[in-house]
Structure formats: C-alpha cells, structure tokens
Amino acid sequence: MSVEMEVELNNGYKMPVIGLGTWMATDEDSLTAAVHEALKLGYRHIDTASAYDNEHVIGKVLKEWFDEGKLTQKVEKFLRRSLEALQLDYVDMYLIHVPFTVVEHVGPNGQPFAGFKEDGTVYMDESTDLVAIWKIQRVVTITNMSSGKCSRNGDEIFVTTKLPGYGNVPEKVEKFLRRSLEALQLDYVDMYLIHVPFTLVEHVGPNGQPCVGFKEDGTVDMDESTDLVAIWKEFEKFQRQGLTRSIGVSDFNMNQIERILKNCEIRPSNHQFEYHAALQVDDMVSFCKDNDIVCTGYATLGSGAASSFAEVPGLLNNSTVVEIAEKHKKTAAQVLRHSVQKGLVVIPKSTNPERVKENFEIFDFELDDEDMDALAGLDCNFRIYDFEQYFFKGIKNHPEYPY
Numbered sequence: 185m186s187v188e189m190e191v192e193l194n195n196g197y198k199m200p201v202i203g204l205g206t207w208m209a210t211d212e213d214s215l216t217a218a219v220h221e222a223l224k225l226g227y228r229h230i231d232t233a234s235a236y237d238n239e240h241v242i243g244k245v246l247k248e249w250f251d252e253g254k255l256t257q258k259v260e261k262f263l264r265r266s267l268e269a270l271q272l273d274y275v276d277m278y279l280i281h282v283p284f285t286v287v288e289h290v291g292p293n294g295q296p297f298a299g300f301k302e303d304g305t306v307y308m309d310e311s312t313d314l315v316a317i318w319k320i321q322r323v324v325t326i327t328n329m330s331s332g333k334c335s336r337n338g339d340e341i342f343v344t345t346k347l348p349g350y351g352n353v354p355e356k357v358e359k360f361l362r363r364s365l366e367a368l369q370l371d372y373v374d375m376y377l378i379h380v381p382f383t384l385v386e387h388v389g390p391n392g393q394p395c396v397g398f399k400e401d402g403t404v405d406m407d408e409s410t411d412l413v414a415i416w417k418e419f420e421k422f423q424r425q426g427l428t429r430s431i432g433v434s435d436f437n438m439n440q441i442e443r444i445l446k447n448c449e450i451r452p453s454n455h456q457f458e459y460h461a462a463l464q465v466d467d468m469v470s471f472c473k474d475n476d477i478v479c480t481g482y483a484t485l486g487s488g489a490a491s492s493f494a495e496v497p498g499l500l501n502n503s504t505v506v507e508i509a510e511k512h513k514k515t516a517a518q519v520l521r522h523s524v525q526k527g528l529v530v531i532p533k534s535t536n537p538e539r540v541k542e543n544f545e546i547f548d549f550e551l552d553d554e555d556m557d558a559l560a561g562l563d564c565n566f567r568i569y570d571f572e573q574y575f576f577k578g579i580k581n582h583p584e585y586p587y
C-alpha cells in the first residue's frame with residue numbers, strides 16, 4: 185500500500201505524514217544541525233512542545249529559513265484571510281498597505297487590529313524588513329492557491345507544539361501559547377495540542393522557567409480540578425484568532441475525546457499518542473478515524489532515548505523487524521514505516537543527520553501483507569511512556585489519568 189506524503193485534517197489543512205520529533209533534543213548545536221538537515225531533506229513538519237525546552241532553538245532555524253524566503257507563513261495568514269472573505273482563489277493584486285509595522289492586537293470580535301497605548305500612540309514594531317516581506321509575498325502569491333484557503337505549497341512548514349500539563353488551566357492557555365509562539369518566532373502554529381489530559385501545579389525552576397513540582401514524598405504536585413472542556417473552549421478561541429491553525433489532544437482516552445466532541449464547536453483534528461509495533465492501539469486508531477481525527481504516533485521506533493530511564497521494547501533489534509528489513513534491503517527503522525502504512529502520521533526523533541535522512545527514506549518501498557501480519561504479531565501492549573512509573577509518581581490518582 186503506497187502512502188501519501190500528507191494527510192488532510194478535518195478542517196482541510198494538510199499535515200505531512202513524517203515530522204521530526206524533538207523530545208530530549210536540548211543540545212542547541214545538535215538540534216540546530218538536525219533541523220537544518222531535516223528541512224534540506226524535505227521534512228516540512230516539526231514536533232515540539234513547551235515542555236521540551238527547545239522551541240527557541242527550532243525558532244532560530246525556522247527564522248533563518250523564513251528570512252531566506254525558503255519557507256512561508258506570516259504574510260500568508262493575511263492573504264488567505266482576504267481570499268476567504270472575498271471567496272476567491274486568488275487576487276489580482278496584493279499590496280503591502282503601508283511600509284511600517286504596527287503590532288497586531290486582537291479586537292473584541294476576535295479580529296486583528298492595531299492597538300493603541302494609554303497616551304493614544306500606536307503600538308509599533310520597529311523591526312520592519314520590507315525586503316523580507318516582499319520575498320515572502322512573492323513566494324505566496326505565485327504558488328498554487330487554486331484550492332482556496334487550505335492549499336499548501338511545497339515550502340510551507342507545519343509546526344506542532346503543546347500546552348504543558350502545568351498550563352492545563354483555562355486562564356493559562358494564552359500565556360503558554362504566546363510563549364511558544366515567541367520562542368518559535370512564529371505568528372501562529374499549525375497544530376496546538378493539549379499535551380496531557382491532567383493538570384500539574386505550575387512551579388518555577390532554578391532558571392525562572394515554569395516546571396513540574398514534586399512533594400517531599402516524591403509524588404507529583406497535581407491539580408485535580410482539570411476541566412478539559414473549558415480548556416478546549418480556550419483552544420477554540422485561539423484557533424479563531426489565528427494563533428493556531430488547528431487544535432488537538434495528546435494521550436487522551438476515548439472517554440475524554442468523546443467529552444470534547446460532545447461539547448465542542450471546533451472538533452479536534454489530531455490526536456498524538458504512543459504507537460509502535462509493540463503497542464498497536466488499533467481501537468484508538470479506529471475511534472479517531474471514525475471521528476475524523478488524524479492520529480500521530482509517537483515513539484514509533486521504540487524510543488531508544490527512553491532506555492536511559494525506562495524499559496523499551498528494542499524494536500530496532502527485533503528479529504522479525506530485522507528480517508523484514510533484509511528482505512526489502514532497508515533498515516529496521518525504515519521497516520517501522522509500518523505505522524505510516526497503518527494510516528498514522530509519525531514523528532521519529534533523531535539529532536543524528538544520517539538517521540534523520542534514513543527515517544525520511546520510507547516512501548520507496550512497501551510492506552506486503554505477510555510483513556504487516558508478522559509486525560502485527562509483535563503487539564504485546566508494551567507501553568513505554570508510563571506516566572506513573574517514570575514521570576509523575578502519584579498521577580494515577582488524578583481524575584483525568586487516562587489509562
């Protein structure tokens with residue numbers, strides 16, 4: 185079964201089926217090199233999170249690519265808004281309205297507008313770079329706009345980031361989303377996810393950054409008052425305001441997703457959860473499919489990085505995987521395209537340039553029925569990311585603990 189490079193979300197936007205995972209990638213030099221390498225190879229999807237503490241590193245690389253006109257995003261938002269309002273596929277002339285920049289504020293109706301200070305002067309941004317704006321404008325206007333607001337072009341980047349567990353309070357969503365946008369140097373992200381369904385109490389780390397806190401007995405400091413529907417309402421608000429194109433969830437159970445579905449105006453378009461040959465949660469995949477929610481699998485290679493603190497299934501050395509790899513003259517990591525072939529988006533993490541390349545080269549072969557059956561046989565309900573055991577002791581007592 186051949187696979188497409190992108191899947192369509194329930195709001196029409198397209199999501200590339202391979203993204204670069206970045207959890208535990210905090211070394212600035214190696215992550216910078218890996219993101220550059222990934223973009224050069226054609227990756228157009230990056231997965232990060234506020235809690236990974238690396239959005240600023242990714243943001244710097246993206247800015248270089250935007251500045252060189254090799255990626256699109258900022259000008260495009262307003263052009264697409266205009267096209268949508270005009271109900272046109274393209275306009276005949278798109279002008280830079282004024283040569284200076286005013287800071288974008290959000291009006292009472294959720295629409296962008298200029299903001300004014302108490303003394304009546306306008307909030308302005310003095311960093312205007314007309315040449316850079318011109319370059320992006322040229323890229324956007326000449327690329328394929330024919331399918332309207334949801335079309336993508338080959339140079340458009342898809343960035344996913346996530347609200348941390350200590351931000352799972354409706355009043356905190358905006359603060360964390362804006363922090364992420366600032367660190368990523370973006371006007372909007374493509375996907376904003378609720379990272380975990382439970383709330384942790386926000387503590388302040390030694391560097392002044394928000395973080396998780398633990399009590400003297402080693403259990404996590406949690407807040408049991410989580411209201412997922414109220415948080416979702418905030419997500420909807422910020423999607424309407426254009427701070428994120430799409431919204432979704434991560435590590436939710438079906439009951440939690442159903443609660444959102446019953447109470448939402450904008451449906452979740454993505455669910456990110458652990459999925460690999462040793463944990464084929466196909467009931468969740470079917471449930472999401474039935475509800476038009478795209479699934480992203482994480483740890484699809486078996487999460488070697490987690491082996492520093494957790495038991496991992498050792499999929500890259502598994503004899504069945506290795507045998508199938510030899511048959512197709514591919515590597516074990518490439519055989520784990522298995523998840524893509526089952527309809528998931530994947531986000532393999534690597535900061536090793538050779539592996540970043542290897543993980544992307546999965547579109548030139550197919551696993552046959554025999555391979556897929558053999559890989560199906562590896563499912564043993566092996567969850568690597570056990571929140572209670574490895575991350576947040578005591579969390580299994582939280583009312584929104586998902587498992």
Ligand SMILES: NC(=O)c1ccc[n+]([C@@H]2O[C@H](COP(=O)([O-])OP(=O)(O)OC[C@H]3O[C@@H](n4cnc5c(N)ncnc54)[C@H](OP(=O)(O)O)[C@@H]3O)[C@@H](O)[C@H]2O)c1
Pocket residue numbers: 204205206207208231232379434435456457481482483484485486487488489490500517531532533534535536539540542543569
């Ligand atoms: N939503 C969530 O709660 C959540 C949870 C976990 C993960 N995630 C996301 O999912 C991404 C992927 O999950 P993951 O990082 O746990 O696991 P993964 O992608 O299954 O495995 C990553 C590990 O495999 C190694 N690796 C990568 N490519 C390889 C290859 N071709 N051959 C051999 N080893 C290879 C990497 O090391 P090198 O870097 O040294 O190559 C790293 O140690 C994360 O980075 C993160 O973006 C999300």
